[in-house]
Amino acid sequence: MKQVMEKQEAMQQRFLETIEKREQDRMIREEAWKRQEMARLTREHEIMAQERAISASRDAAIIAFLQKITGQTIQFPPTVVIPAAPPPQTTPPPPPQPTQQQKQQHPPHSTEIVRHQPTTNPNVVVAAVPEQQHPPQEMISGSGSFDSTSSRWPKQEVLALIKLRSGLESRYQEAGPKGPLWEEISTGMQRMGYNRSSKRCKEKWENINKYFKKVKESNKKRPEDAKTCPYFHQLDALYRKKMVGGSSSSTSSFGHQSKQEDSMAIDPSPAPTNLQVIMPPPSQAQPSQSHISEAENKNNNNKSGTGGNMEEQQQSSSKEGYFQEGNSGASTASALKKPEDIMKELIEQHHHHHHQQHQQLVTSDYDKLEEPDSDNLDQDEEDEYDDDEDEDEEESKMAYKIQFQRQNAAGAANSSKGGGNAAANSFLAMVQ
DNA sequence: TTTGCGGTTAACAAGG
DNA sequence: CCTTGTTAACCGCAAA
Numbered sequence: 001m002k003q004v005m006e007k008q009e010a011m012q013q014r015f016l017e018t019i020e021k022r023e024q025d026r027m028i029r030e031e032a033w034k035r036q037e038m039a040r041l042t043r044e045h046e047i048m049a050q051e052r053a054i055s056a057s058r059d060a061a062i063i064a065f066l067q068k069i070t071g072q073t074i075q076f077p078p079t080v081v082i083p084a085a086p087p088p089q090t091t092p093p094p095p096p097q098p099t100q101q102q103k104q105q106h107p108p109h110s111t112e113i114v115r116h117q118p119t120t121n122p123n124v125v126v127a128a129v130p131e132q133q134h135p136p137q138e139m140i141s142g143s144g145s146f147d148s149t150s151s152r153w154p155k156q157e158v159l160a161l162i163k164l165r166s167g168l169e170s171r172y173q174e175a176g177p178k179g180p181l182w183e184e185i186s187t188g189m190q191r192m193g194y195n196r197s198s199k200r201c202k203e204k205w206e207n208i209n210k211y212f213k214k215v216k217e218s219n220k221k222r223p224e225d226a227k228t229c230p231y232f233h234q235l236d237a238l239y240r241k242k243m244v245g246g247s248s249s250s251t252s253s254f255g256h257q258s259k260q261e262d263s264m265a266i267d268p269s270p271a272p273t274n275l276q277v278i279m280p281p282p283s284q285a286q287p288s289q290s291h292i293s294e295a296e297n298k299n300n301n302n303k304s305g306t307g308g309n310m311e312e313q314q315q316s317s318s319k320e321g322y323f324q325e326g327n328s329g330a331s332t333a334s335a336l337k338k339p340e341d342i343m344k345e346l347i348e349q350h351h352h353h354h355h356q357q358h359q360q361l362v363t364s365d366y367d368k369l370e371e372p373d374s375d376n377l378d379q380d381e382e383d384e385y386d387d388d389e390d391e392d393e394e395e396s397k398m399a400y401k402i403q404f405q406r407q408n409a410a411g412a413a414n415s416s417k418g419g420g421n422a423a424a425n426s427f428l429a430m431v432q
Numbered sequence: 433t434t435t436g437c438g439g440t441t442a443a444c445a446a447g448g
Numbered sequence: 449c450c451t452t453g454t455t456a457a458c459c460g461c462a463a464a
Binding site for chain 1: 453454455456457458
């Protein structure tokens with residue numbers, strides 16, 4: 001009897017212990033899950049905000065374009081301006097400081113800050129205001145320090161410029177005057193709080209491309225985590241996309257590859273097809289995958305798994321790929337279409353273009369392609385926006401990887417699509 | 433003439 | 449100090 005009692009007691013003890021252990025495990029798991037969930041939510045929030053910002057700028061661009069084409073102001077329903085739930089980002093929306101730039105210390109040049117472009121009416125500005133509230137964090141170096149104006153472009157600005165230019169270039173394929181383009185870019189920069197004249201924008205663009213090319217040509221091994229030239233990844237992705245995107249489309253209306261080869265690879269402007277890749281679709285495509293915590297992202301960024309492979313792959317291919325493959329046939333119907341036509345389509349679709357974005361993204365192949373290894377792909381475009389100094393390198397690296405992946409996928413999707421849609425799609429995608 | 437592009441130079445910053 | 453990397457700005461040329 002006693003034995004039985006003892007045995008039972010022991011069993012009960014074990015049972016209790018087990019239960020306790022289970023409970024503990026469960027708690028731990030729950031905790032982890034909560035953390036993940038929190039991270040995911042935060043992520044999604046950011047993505048949403050980003051999305052809004054992107055669409056805002058898109059709309060601004062579209063409106064500007066429409067106005068340019070139609071020659072009249074277009075009253076767009078303010079619905080475009082999404083009330084924008086306050087993004088969790090830490091940077092408070094600063095007053096778009098216009099003052100700092102005023103004291104450009106180059107009076108001789110009379111750097112006319114393109115303040116009131118006739119081409120872009122206040123609508124545009126208004127529509128796009130909610131977009132990049134990220135301040136030009138240039139005044140970091142103290143209040144009085146002009147440094148912002150020190151003609152040295154902060155990283156943010158460069159990235160913004162690249163983005164803008166990538167987004168707008170499509171409209172200026174047809175050898176028209178490029179003046180308005182830069183004016184527009186300058187205006188776009190101003191919307192973001194950067195005061196750069198069109199001339200400087202153009203110059204900067206040329207310079208970064210020049211330097212990029214120079215570095216690429218001098219086969220110097222650039223440590224890919226180089227802290228300098230933060231825009232290299234962006235440019236890299238840009239050009240690569242152009243290449244791949246171009247090669248994916250067989251029809252070529254670009255006869256002048258021979259001489260242009262280099263510049264084709266370098267200058268993003270002449271590739272219409274890749275617009276969709278150049279302006280990668282907003283990140284809302286993958287909001288659900290953001291369950292990976294920041295920490296994990298960081299890890300992945302550093303070196304691991306798919307990311308590392310991607311990186312190496314790119315690295316290896318970059319040398320040969322860059323300037324040799326410039327002969328991207330790169331023209332889909334969008335290149336053949338007149339902007340008016342495109343715009344007609346666009347106008348029809350404009351009100352739904354958000355949904356279309358989604359559909360496009362969801363239905364397109366790249367989504368599927370991206371999925372398997374996209375553990376850390378949830379954050380992409382936003383990198384280009386709200387990268388804070390600290391995480392910039394990694395994040396831009398991520399963007400770089402992501403964009404590369406997308407380009408492949410997008411290329412595939414593109415090639416699989418009918419030519420008819422391609423135009424609208426590509427333009428749409430560009431506008432995205 | 434305009435535009436794109438390559439070359440160049442001076443300045444700046446970081447590292448040795 | 450010098451060297452190296454990066455950048456802004458200017459110049460000149462060639463093509464459209």
